[in-house]
Amino acid sequence: MRNRLRVLRAERDWSQADLAARLSVSRQTVNAIETGKYDPSLPLAFAIARTFQLAIEEIFLPDE
Amino acid sequence: MPSPRSWWTRPAVVYTIQVLVLMCVAYPALLLGSSAVRPYVSSNLLRAAVSVVPAIPVLLVGVAMARFLRQADELQRRIQLQAMTASLFAVMGVALTAGFLEVGGARPLTAWVYVIVGGGVWVLAIALLQLRYR
Numbered sequence: 001m002r003n004r005l006r007v008l009r010a011e012r013d014w015s016q017a018d019l020a021a022r023l024s025v026s027r028q029t030v031n032a033i034e035t036g037k038y039d040p041s042l043p044l045a046f047a048i049a050r051t052f053q054l055a056i057e058e059i060f061l062p063d064e
Numbered sequence: 065m066p067s068p069r070s071w072w073t074r075p076a077v078v079y080t081i082q083v084l085v086l087m088c089v090a091y092p093a094l095l096l097g098s099s100a101v102r103p104y105v106s107s108n109l110l111r112a113a114v115s116v117v118p119a120i121p122v123l124l125v126g127v128a129m130a131r132f133l134r135q136a137d138e139l140q141r142r143i144q145l146q147a148m149t150a151s152l153f154a155v156m157g158v159a160l161t162a163g164f165l166e167v168g169g170a171r172p173l174t175a176w177v178y179v180i181v182g183g184g185v186w187v188l189a190i191a192l193l194q195l196r197y198r
Contacts, residue, residue: 025137026074032139032197041138 002061005034008052022051076140079132083125090121122179139197147189154185 009019016034020027023044032038033048040048049056095118105111133141158181162173 026076026140028194028197029137029139037197038139038142044138 001039001063002036003033004059004061005030005048008054008059009034012052019051023047075132075135079128082128086121086125086128090124091118094118094121143190143193143197146193147186150189151182151186155182 005019009016014022016027016030020030023030025044029038029040033040045056045060049059052059098114098117102111102114105114129144133144136144155178158173159178162170162177166172
C-alpha cells in the first residue's frame with residue numbers, strides 16, 4: 001500500500017517527531033509507514049486521517 | 065500540539081535501560097554475592113533461597129517487558145512479537161534436538177544453554193528488526 005504521508009507532512013511543515021507526537025506513536029513508526037515498510041492498523045489509519053483532516057483514501061492508496 | 069517526548073522518557077529507551085541494568089549490573093552482582101555467601105549458610109532452606117536470588121532480576125525483566133508492551137505502539141508490539149516468536153522457536157528447536165540426542169545416548173544439556181539461546185536470539189532479533197523498520 002502506498003501513502004502520501006511524507007507530502008502531507010511537508011505541506012504542514014511537521015517533522016516526523018511532530019506527527020508521531022500528534023498520533024501518540026514513536027517516530028520510528030511514522031518513518032516505517034512513510035517508507036512503506038509497515039502498513040498501519042485501521043484505528044491508526046483513522047487517527048492519521050483525522051490528524052490531516054482528510055479521508056483515509058486520500059492518504060492511503062492501493063498498489064496498482 | 066503535543067510536544068515530542070524527550071528521548072530518555074521514550075518507553076523503548078526506558079525499557080532498554082531497565083533490561084541492561086537488570087542483566088548487566090543486578091544479575092552479575094547478585095550472582096557473585098550469592099556464590100560468595102552460599103558456603104557460609106548452614107541451613108539447607110536458607111542455602112536454597114540464597115541460590116535462587118540471582119533469578120530475581122531475570123523475573124524483573126519480565127515485569128519491565130510487560131510494562132513496555134502496555135505503553136508500546138503497534139509497530140513496537142509487532143517487533144517484540146516477532147522477536148519473541150524467533151526466541152521461542154530457537155529454544156524449542158534446541159530443546160527438541162537435545163531431547164533426540166539424549167534419547168540417542170548423549171549427555172543432557174545444562175539449563176543455561178536454553179537461557180543463553182532464548183535471550184541471545186531475542187536480543188539479536190530485536191536488533192535486526194529495529195534495523196529493518198528504522
